[in-house]
Amino acid sequence: MALHDLVxxxxxxxxxxxxxxxxxxxxxxLISLEILNFENNQLLDVPTENLMHTKNLRSLDLSRNLIEFVRNDSFESLKHLSALKITGNVINELDQRAFDGLLELRTLNLADNNLTLVRVDY
Known part of the structure; x- marks a missing residue:
């Protein structure tokens, strides 16, 4: 695996x-990874299973992919994430708790998607 020794x-x-x-x-x-950029690829989903290994991630860019939906568990392991960019996808729906647990998140960019409804759950 090409990334195996890059701790x-x-x-x-x-x-x-x-x-x-x-x-x-x-x-x-990749236990030290803080910045991950997937901009301009062809991802269909948030790579949740792989992101669970990047617990120190601070910035994640998933812009300009083909992501349609953000599930409740998509970012749950990213407790230190402060910047999340998901612009230019085809997201039409977010689970109500899609960003739960992201207590350090300071920047969230969802521009240029297909969102028609943003729900607020109290």
Whole structure:
């Protein structure tokens, strides 16, 4: 696995490729990763299973992919995430608790999607 020994890696930029999906556990050893950029790929879903290994992630860019839906558990392991950019996808719906647990989130950008309704749950 190409990323296996990169335990000290802080930033990974995979922008502008044709990534559709990721092998399970590809980020398992990237314990120091703080910045991850998937901009301009062809992801159909938030790569939740792989993101669970990036517990120190501070910034995540999933812009300009083909993501349609953000589930409740999509970002649950990213407790230290402060910036999330999901612009230019085809998101038409967010689960009501899609961003629960992101207590350190300071920037959320959902521009240029297909959202028709944003619910508030009290």
């Amino acid at each position: 000290g890696l802080l930033e990974l930029n995979l922008a502008g490729n044709s990534i559709i999906s990721l092998d399970d556990g590809i980020f398992r050893n």
